[in-house]
Amino acid sequence: MHTAPPDTEPVNRTQPTAGAARAGRALPQVAAALVVVLLLLVVVRLPWAGDLGMHAATIQRLSHDLFHPGNPLVDADTPSPYYSPWMLVLGAVAKVTGLSVFMVLRLGALVALTLLVTGVWRYVRTLSAHRAAPALALLSLLFLWGPVLFTWSGFLGLNSLALTVSYPSVLALGLTFHFWAWVTRAVREETAWGRWLWLGGLWALILLCHQFTGVVASLGALAMVIAARPARPVLLRLAAALALGVVLLWLWPYYDFFSLFSAGADLEAIHRPLYGQLAERFGLVLLGALALVLRFRRDRWDPLVLFFVLGVLMFAAGGLTGHYSWGRALPAALIPAQLAAAVETVAAGRRAVRLGWACVLGAALLVGAWTQVGTLGYVTGRGALPSVVAAKYRTPWVGYHWITPWVKYGDVVMARTMPARQIPAYGPYTVAPGYPDVFLPDAGRREAAVERYFAGATPSSERAGILREYDVRWVVGPDGLAGPGLRKVTAGPDDQVLYRVVR
Template sequence: MSRTAQPGGARAGRVLPQAAAALVLVLLLLVVVRLPWAGDLGMHAATIQRLRHSLPHPGNPLVDADTPSPYYSPWMLLLGSLARLTGLSVFVILRMGALVGLGLLVTGVWRYVRTLSGHRAAPALALLSLVFLWGTVAFNWSGFLGLNSLALTVSYPSVFALGLTFHFWAWLTRTVGGEAGWGRWLSLGTLWALILLCHQFTGVVASLGALAVLISARPGRVVLARLGAALAFAAVLLWLWPYYDFFALFSASADLEAIHQPLYQDLMGRFGLVLLGVVALALRARRDRRDPLVLFFVLGALVFAAGGLTGHYSWGRALPAALIPAQIAAALEAVSAGRRAVRAGWACALLVALAVGAWAQAGTLGYVVKRSALPGAVAAKYRTPWVGYQWITPWVKYGDVVMARTYASRQIPAYGPYTVAPGYPDVFLPDAGRRETAMERYFAAGTSVQDRRGILREYRVQWVVGGRSTAGPGLHRVAAGPDGQVLYRVEP
């Protein structure tokens, strides 16, 4: 009986994770159709808008200023060119980009995990761990692979860069252990530069993972020489990129600290389930102190901790460098732990943790199913995405300048207009602080009509989006939007 049961049990152990991973992939594909709007989607849509109108000189994506922007990456340049050639809506282009990014991510995880384990269920278990092994509180941030976060950011350059990163690690692992020629190493350098240009924070994670691979492999002189050439070639590519000065970003982190401080809050609630992976890493370290996942985790944890201790909160974006190896280690332990009983026990622990993590992110179902169709407990976890500002587009045209508060300024440029103040920190916009102050002063209750008119003239504002209380001399009400918002035309 046991001999006939074992193959069936082994087969189930392979098929069930693969089926679950396939369901997650189907869910994400359905999410791409809806493309729920939150966070930085407006920024990326605005970037494509500027590139479709002018590939060589797109200018600032958010405000009417001729400045560079780190959002003009090779990937966005490709999407902007596609939008220019086809005439398709930027949101259609973003959906196409989401499909490419998702495909790269899934195949990249599969390839990278294959370098760590030959078990057929390992890639599927790793994918499930990457999206569910987080915490009991849903957490959303670009560059982080939780299911809910991934659903909201699937069209972002960060997902594309993460997909490339997993392929990069897989390729590097195989290259450093073989006798690859100069061409392959220079190709790796090109890929590394591409990741850094497309999403700088993911580039840091990619670099830490690559460093772990190299330390683990202990390469010889020949490999080190070719590695040095690859790094030098990548540095040249970064220096030659014409749309922004990559190396200037190293002096710009001070402008990003405040918005990244939340990364250091409620760590147990957001990431508590990853402790299972930390235990798995400890077991791997006992077996091999140079295990690449262990080294990767240590490097990521050190950078994250250093950011918290020194107040450089933007360093918290390196946290995936600690989370990813722990999540993958938890999955691998379920298929590679010593005895069968140990593997079974570990698989049960992982299953419970994944179930808890999936329940915490169950609100993601609301992005593909109407909230009214969800069970009450699941519907309570759903968070309504942003509505958008399509309602202003019959009147506000491409290139018009709109005075709006920060929340609206994160969405309006997606349709082609500019705003007075950028909705996000802009390290290359020298008067960003002055613009922010002007916006706040305009909407302040005590500001005089003359001051408001002066601000509108200074920034050549043609439209104002505000509430009913925003009405005043020189403003003509044109349209009403959701939540009591009103579009006003600025009269000459």
Template sequence: MSHTEPSPTTARAGRALPQAAAALVVVLVLLVIVRLPWAGDLGIHAATIQRLSHNLLHPGDPLVDADTPSPYYSPWMLVLGCLAKLTGLSVFVVLRIAAFVGLGLLVTGVWRYVRTLSAHRAAPALALLSLLLLWGPVLFNWSGFLGLNSLALTVSYPSVFALGLAFHFWAWLTRALREPEPAAWATWSALGLLWALVLLCHQFTGVVSSLGALAMVIAARPTRAVLLRLGAALALGMLLLGLWPYYDFFSLFSAGANLEAIHKPLYEQLAGHFGFVLLGVAALVLRFRRDRWDPLVLFFALGALMFAAGGLSGHYSWGRALPAALVPAQLAAALEAVTAGRRAWARTGWACVLGVALAAGAWTQAGTLGYVIPKSALPAAVADKYDTPWVGYHWMTPWVKYGDVVMARTSPARQIPAYGAYTVAPGYPDFFLPDEAKRDAAVVRYFDAGTSAAERRGILREYKVQWVVGSRSLAGPGLRKVTTGPDHQVLYRVVR
């Protein structure tokens, strides 16, 4: 046996270790799904299922009582809405089912795509670990970004479902491009429909999916016959995007101005949030030296260019394309551990460096354990990393019914619609709502200490408000206290 190759026992251990670690991480996320910690956008996705389960054809705005379209009404949410309507299951049970499906798609999608890049048995497990742990020393959570803690909080979101589909799409596309003879027209038609489905389910992930597909096509340098099939697939996908009845997909291109402010944090603390990914960038340099047409290198370049263009031009919403740079770098870091050079010492050395980076990333995200283990049972150093999920507004449901309108500030407005009620102003940017600015101003005026009782009553009448959630200081004529919730919040009934 050559001294440059590991013994069979060492090789088996090298495969088993990342596979066991990846399995443990998947089990952790499965346990998190049972808990379904509430933070971020969970409220709007629950509200979307609520509206669809009550009216599949004309659900209206998911957050406020208005007859407007919404990009949240995607094919996947339509399926979940039908499930809720047919079974009578709670939206939170439906969201758990969505989380199981999304996680399954993600894990199998990563496995299938990585198999197109490496035949090594440990490669898919290492890739999954890198996607979840190779981030930075500062915790970062955002939907569409696959850090372990971020995934734990967003696993039921459409973004995870869409990203899982994207990995399957890339795997299928790669195999189709490698066929010695052009794949059947039916295959390319299905690929076009799958591409459009990803875009409809989560638009930002759709952009990442598109950049990845473009990189794979460029790397394959397809023949004219394949290009014709690609064109047909693209046309069919565009047709589906144009025919989707729940919202005008192409109108989203003019909505970026409303999203720039909330996406500016994507361009802050880059080293802290993504510093460990530099190991993947180094791996991409090595891949580029071996193959100037490497698809991961091209994928990274396209994603990095779009991200940089967004920062330079002030289009901060373009920062949502950053996974198009992160994913190929993270995959490259994992693949280098099983393909670096022809010498065992090179692979072993890279694997050791990757292991240290993954361990550091795991420590940054160790607070994820708090979603399945009581905080009191965690070591103090880990407990300090745990963020308590939102409590929710289930305490209101004995009184507030489906379709009631609630006056509430932004934070409660991000959760209350999950239980079926509407709020006066949406808790999230809603560019299909024409009077969004007016509604936001009305909420600010209502809770302003200098606003008169008469003006407050006028605002309540204008928006047909039945309930108010606020502090004790709101008590007065026209409001009757009903109950008290967490953090000294008070639910008031509006008395006409």
């Protein structure tokens, strides 16, 4: 009977296995790299939706006056929680370089995206040494969501990230992952006092840049500390870090951080939708919940499990008590579940189990990617998309650049809510803010004035009085807007017209 040479059979057996292993590691890395390239191209286009106008307006005010910028949206001398350390840096860049605020936002987006990708890589390295784990984790954070598209700042779905990549929330998320990596190492090692104080300063920075992400960062850090069960010297250093962070929050001069705890009911109403369609929006995260159960069976003090529990408890408490703004802590439940799904794929014991996890996770990621495939349109435009993909594309806002040849920085414009969310990005003010403002005492009065002005039954004399009261120089409204003292200047998209107020 013929037998192969001794060194031939082992080579034939191991080469396909080694090649398959290399391909298995390379596939998520290549996919993650392609997604990062897509996001970089999105930064170039910078699609406009949501709060982009608020952040652009914030940079506008800081670029004109770094120390006393006033309200970013209306002509009033009030503080604003949008004046964060990161916005201060971007405002200084705009002031020194003379770049437009939208170019500065693009530069900020590049920094934030870099911090996010490197932060995920560093933190996942504390959970797994497998080379494919960081790439799988990034893909899970972006695609392991649900079959119904969900977009909100502070949430890491691909579509959310594409629309919010220049927001302070993305920078805060990037810093948060780095923060968790440092905290994990600090509680495991005999870290010096200086490192802990640095962590206290970073914690305060995250909270100042985006308060909701700061809550998520705090819950994650708490879970990591509980999981490590540190000795007394570490707890003393931790207490010092917390004390320093609180002092820095108290000293921040641009707004009173602690007054945000008494924010009004407007925030609750805005965040109530976070508690709807949970299965449709986040159903794929159940795979991560199963991975957390397996991790819990192996280790009752697993940090991802503790993190998930803290996030679920806070989210549930918000829904039960009517504090719907607490729903912004939902990433504290989603992130650990998404990371657990990725890590379990490379950490499960037998090869067959790992292969099974990889197949299930891959299928879930494909479903999530298809849900968010319309994001491609932010790079290519709708016209370049196949019809089935174009159906999932959501058109960004057009913007109000068409009024800028006439309306100048500091002019007051009378406009309804949606225009008021965009017009201040170019330098003007509006009569009422387009977003809830907890520091503006007469916000309700301003909103009522706008409603009265555009109401059909309002007398012309009352409209003229409103324009005088708020020193309005321009009105953006529908064509044929009635009223004395208005001169049509130009027309824009959606049958909107810019009127000059003539006195």
